[in-house]
Amino acid sequence: MLLGCIGDDFTGSSDLANTLSKQGMRVTQFSGVPQGAADPSVEAGIVALKSRSIPADEAIAQSLKALEWLKAQGCTQFLFKYCSTFDSTPEGNIGPVATALAEALNAEKVVVCPAFPGAGRTLYQGHLFVHDQLLNESGMEHHPLNPMTDADIRRWLARQTQLSVGHVGYEHVRQGATGIAAALDQANASGARLIVVDAVTDTDLIEIGTALDGLPLITGGSGIALGLPENFRRRGLLAGTGNKWTGVAGQSVVLSGSCSTATRGQVARHSQAGLPMFEIKADAAIAGQLEPKHIAQWALKQTKRPLIYSSADPQVVRQVQETYGRERAADAIEGLFGAIARELVAGGIGRLIVAGGETSGAVVESLTIEALEIGPEIAPGVPALLATSRDGDKLALALKSGNFGGPDFFADADSLLSP
Ligand SMILES: Nc1ncnc2c1ncn2[C@@H]1O[C@H](COP(=O)(O)OP(=O)(O)OP(=O)(O)O)[C@@H](O)[C@H]1O
Ligand SMILES: O=C(O)[C@@H](O)C(=O)CO
Numbered sequence: 001m002l003l004g005c006i007g008d009d010f011t012g013s014s015d016l017a018n019t020l021s022k023q024g025m026r027v028t029q030f031s032g033v034p035q036g037a038a039d040p041s042v043e044a045g046i047v048a049l050k051s052r053s054i055p056a057d058e059a060i061a062q063s064l065k066a067l068e069w070l071k072a073q074g075c076t077q078f079l080f081k082y083c084s085t086f087d088s089t090p091e092g093n094i095g096p097v098a099t100a101l102a103e104a105l106n107a108e109k110v111v112v113c114p115a116f117p118g119a120g121r122t123l124y125q126g127h128l129f130v131h132d133q134l135l136n137e138s139g140m141e142h143h144p145l146n147p148m149t150d151a152d153i154r155r156w157l158a159r160q161t162q163l164s165v166g167h168v169g170y171e172h173v174r175q176g177a178t179g180i181a182a183a184l185d186q187a188n189a190s191g192a193r194l195i196v197v198d199a200v201t202d203t204d205l206i207e208i209g210t211a212l213d214g215l216p217l218i219t220g221g222s223g224i225a226l227g228l229p230e231n232f233r234r235r236g237l238l239a240g241t242g243n244k245w246t247g248v249a250g251q252s253v254v255l256s257g258s259c260s261t262a263t264r265g266q267v268a269r270h271s272q273a274g275l276p277m278f279e280i281k282a283d284a285a286i287a288g289q290l291e292p293k294h295i296a297q298w299a300l301k302q303t304k305r306p307l308i309y310s311s312a313d314p315q316v317v318r319q320v321q322e323t324y325g326r327e328r329a330a331d332a333i334e335g336l337f338g339a340i341a342r343e344l345v346a347g348g349i350g351r352l353i354v355a356g357g358e359t360s361g362a363v364v365e366s367l368t369i370e371a372l373e374i375g376p377e378i379a380p381g382v383p384a385l386l387a388t389s390r391d392g393d394k395l396a397l398a399l400k401s402g403n404f405g406g407p408d409f410f411a412d413a414d415s416l417l418s419p
Contacts, residue, residue: 001042001070001073001075002232002237002238003045003077003079003232004045004070004077005070006081008051009051009361010031010364010399011354011356012052013046014029015116015221015222015381015382016079018222018377018382018383019225019226020228022377025044025229026239027045027374028042028045028371028372028373029371030048031369032047032048032049034371037072041239042073044229049066050358050365052357053146056091056096057096059092059096060100063080063097076216077215078216078217078218079217079218079219079220079228080101080220081220081221081225082114082220082221084115084381085135085403086128086148086156087143087148088160091160094160095159095163095194096161098110098194098219099161099162101217101219105217109184110217110218111208111212112153112157112195112197112220113196113199113205114223115199115224117205118381119403121223122199123196123200126153126196126198128153130403134151135150136150153196154167163194164192165196166187167196167198168196168197170204173207177210178211180197180207180211181211194219199223206226209224209228212224243373243375245373245384245386246419248419249350250348250350251350252349252418253305253307253351254308254309254410255352256307256355257355258355258356258359258400259317259402260402261403262402262404263311263402264313265407266355266405266408266409267309268407270410275304276306277308278309279309280295280309280336282310282329283320285332285333285336297347299340299344300344300347308340311355334359334362338367341366341367345367345395350396351395351396351417352398353398354399355402356401356402367387373385373386373388378417380404382399382413384416398413398416398417
């Protein structure tokens, strides 16, 4: 294993897996820190954690454990993947985890770059944009778990870490790899250890990737990985075989716990198409009135792709959170989705499409999936995934980040996951 990655959620990890796989690396995504050693053919290993929205000290402990395992697999470079919308609160967890990893690796110049131009996330003058809107005006200011109320990533990060935060502006990035490397040195010479780097296009990210050759720690969205495989390829370290893929037959089900704008559009499209849908009401889930077995049985009886969803408008989510507390609501709904997924898999489904990072984490953990093979891209940032149980049963999955995918994502995913 060459490149060791730590993802702070499951959909984000598969987003990164997609980028690395498209750039020709053999990639495996692991659910949590594996017990044993990885298959020696894996070139980039991604340990997917569910550490985005847990207390910072727990996120640090899990990330350091993942780092130790990745080191033991032989990795020489490490990447901490977080969301391209920099999902975090003033307490963390991006700053605390990046700080702990930097200390553990004695990393002096640590790039911080959430940019993902393919999904409309660009970083300019230290400010993060979602398409043509500043992050804090993009809808992310209403996020149920981490409302993003400041687009200045330097300022937001500085609230989360003791390390000094620097910046490499676009005037250096546009000079290419050599200019970027010199600007990183300069920022570090002025005392900065976490260095926010502007990036507007994929070409910028490839140049940044070239400049990062040999640095122990990199942090960012999946875009920051675009230029990294080439550094290994140049040294003749990649086998060049990529990943293989076959879809899975049988029934498919969609689970959506995401309340993001894109997901709500996909839920609306599913409804317009007249496909079967079952709404999980937060109140009923929190009161323990919903029986996972019954909901799964309803889905298993459907002949067309059913959707089970708790996705709701921001004002509905706000009301639920004010009544019950954010964590209580999230735990109840995520727990329910996990339990439904177990019943569905026991019922023999072949394909499972999950919307939402936290929801996907809850589902994959509940299914005790250890490793996921990476298949072709369904939409920018979302690959097809394949899990194989100890008995050889296959489940094809799509784990979709809240704001990813076009309105027809559920249909697109289902057809790509099919044989
Ligand atoms: N109706 C609801 N009321 C309150 N909370 C909800 C409701 N539906 C879902 N949730 C919770 O909101 C959170 C949504 O987070 P999740 O990460 O799954 O989606 P997302 O934020 O859209 O996706 P991503 O993190 O990939 O951007 C989950 O913890 C989920 O349980
Ligand atoms: O970077 C992104 O936007 C996604 O991979 C993600 O992490 C959203 O949860």
